[in-house]
Amino acid sequence: ETGVTQSPTHLIKTRGQQVTLRCSSQSGHNTVSWYQQALGQGPQFIFQYYREEENGRGNFPPRFSGLQFPNYSSELNVNALELDDSALYLCASSLAGLAGVTGELFFGEGSRLTVL
Amino acid sequence: AQTVTQSQPEMSVQEAETVTLSCTYDTSESDYYLFWYKQPPSRQMILVIRQEAYKQQNATENRFSVNFQKAAKSFSLKISDSQLGDAAMYFCAYRSATDSWGKLQFGAGTQVVVTP
Numbered sequence: 001e002t003g004v005t006q007s008p009t010h011l012i013k014t015r016g017q018q019v020t021l022r023c024s025s026q027s028g029h030n031t032v033s034w035y036q037q038a039l040g041q042g043p044q045f046i047f048q049y050y051r052e053e054e055n056g057r058g059n060f061p062p063r064f065s066g067l068q069f070p071n072y073s074s075e076l077n078v079n080a081l082e083l084d085d086s087a088l089y090l091c092a093s094s095l096a097g098l099a100g101v102t103g104e105l106f107f108g109e110g111s112r113l114t115v116l
Numbered sequence: 117a118q119t120v121t122q123s124q125p126e127m128s129v130q131e132a133e134t135v136t137l138s139c140t141y142d143t144s145e146s147d148y149y150l151f152w153y154k155q156p157p158s159r160q161m162i163l164v165i166r167q168e169a170y171k172q173q174n175a176t177e178n179r180f181s182v183n184f185q186k187a188a189k190s191f192s193l194k195i196s197d198s199q200l201g202d203a204a205m206y207f208c209a210y211r212s213a214t215d216s217w218g219k220l221q222f223g224a225g226t227q228v229v230v231t232p
Contacts, residue, residue, distance in 0.1 A: 048216045
């Protein structure tokens with residue numbers, strides 16, 4: 001059973017550029033959530049996808065968008081990058097229903113984004 | 117909106133000793149879930165223990181146990197017989213029973229340092 005994998009692990013962008021981060025969910029999981037973790041802080045919920053539809057969103061502007069594919073892999077896209085977007089981006093997968101009871105999310109190791 | 121507060125930025129403990137991490141939360145809901153996650157230097161968040169608010173009995177997982185005080189909105193984590201591998205950042209998290217499955221509200225974290 002493979003775990004949650006994310007790519008790339010590190011990347012550097014400049015202000016105003018666009019970035020795409022990728023996540024491959026744990027086998028059998030149909031729900032993916034994305035979090036932003038700024039340095040020295042706890043993760044902040046960006047949004048969640050279930051069956052290819054966004055079904056929950058945190059306090060993030062529309063330039064943060066996502067996709068979930070039929071194989072349950074996912075992308076996080078951020079447009080018009082700002083310096084404050086520098087953070088660790090975590091992807092977490094779960095099985096709908098299971099998480100509703102236990103809330104157990106399975107996290108990847110994250111993508112470290114630096115915006116210059 | 118719910119908030120989760122971890123007032124201890126860092127806690128130090130000797131091997132084989134016990135350490136307790138504090139967490140308080142603010143909510144007007146009666147049904148919710150609470151979690152402790154561990155984030156080692158590898159960055160991957162790992163579930164340590166979970167507690168359903170409707171259960172009065174405190175959860176226990178091997179050397180990890182919680183003290184859940186619903187009226188006081190307190191959820192502390194006790195690590196017994198500390199081991200070097202316990203060194204990590206520990207996050208307290210809250211999830212509403214009515215919210216998206218993957219939407220957790222995290223605290224700012226407590227760094228646990230284990231000394232030989």
